[in-house]
Amino acid sequence: FRERVLPRYPDVRFSAAECDHPIGEVDVGALSPYAPFTALISQLITQAKERGEHWAFTYLRQIGPSWLGIIPGVGSLITALGDTASFIYERRKESRQKGLVEAGPTGQEEMFQQAVDTFTGIAAQYNPLVLFVDDWHWGDDSSTNLLFHLARQVRTSRILFLASFRLHDARTAREGRGHPILQVQNELRRYSL
Numbered sequence: 081f082r083e084r085v086l087p088r089y090p091d092v093r094f095s096a097a098e099c100d101h102p103i104g105e106v107d108v109g110a111l112s113p114y115a116p117f118t119a120l121i122s123q124l125i126t127q128a129k130e131r132g133e134h135w136a137f138t139y140l141r142q143i144g145p146s147w148l149g150i151i152p153g154v155g156s157l158i159t160a161l162g163d164t165a166s167f168i169y170e171r172r173k174e175s176r177q178k179g180l181v182e183a184g185p186t187g188q189e190e191m192f193q194q195a196v197d198t199f200t201g202i203a204a205q206y207n208p209l210v211l212f213v214d215d216w217h218w219g220d221d222s223s224t225n226l227l228f229h230l231a232r233q234v235r236t237s238r239i240l241f242l243a244s245f246r247l248h249d250a251r252t253a254r255e256g257r258g259h260p261i262l263q264v265q266n267e268l269r270r271y272s273l
Contacts, residue, residue, distance in 0.1 A: 098116065110219070117226060191226070195229075208238035216244060216250075227241075
């Protein structure tokens with residue numbers, strides 16, 4: 081795909097990642113939630129730096145501070161937690177000023193929304209995106225849930241998200257219960273995503 085299609089579209093940014101392979105009985109993906117998304121964002125930042133573009137760090141700090149802190153070599157987790165707290169505080173302050181209900185997304189929902197905002201913002205302001213994640217049959221639950229959330233939110237964005245998995249491995253995963261990617265695949269089909 082990269083060799084045949086992407087050369088025809090030089091403005092498209094391509095980022096690829098893979099889910100962590102289990103080691104014995106240890107589900108490595110569960111130990112590093114969101115690893116494929118962290119890798120995708122990290123590659124987009126690296127690509128921007130390599131092109132001499134200086135928007136990536138500032139953009140991510142504004143739009144996705146939670147993600148900035150968990151990307152290796154980009155920012156510390158402590159800084160990100162402070163930035164995230166500031167980001168949430170400012171968002172809630174704006175809501176109170178507008179007379180809106182104070183309750184808002186926190187925790188996983190906030191991570192999900194920041195990921196959506198990060199990818200859709202890059203696609204809208206800078207370049208269309210092709211994001212590819214391989215071996216999703218090993219993906220952690222958090223990443224799988226984020227994949228479904230992202231798919232539902234980016235319908236009109238200039239984003240093509242490709243996720244591959246081995247059907248047999250997905251069906252036999254988790255002691256025969258199956259990997260959640262199968263449920264996500266069914267839901268994506270159901271919503272024509």
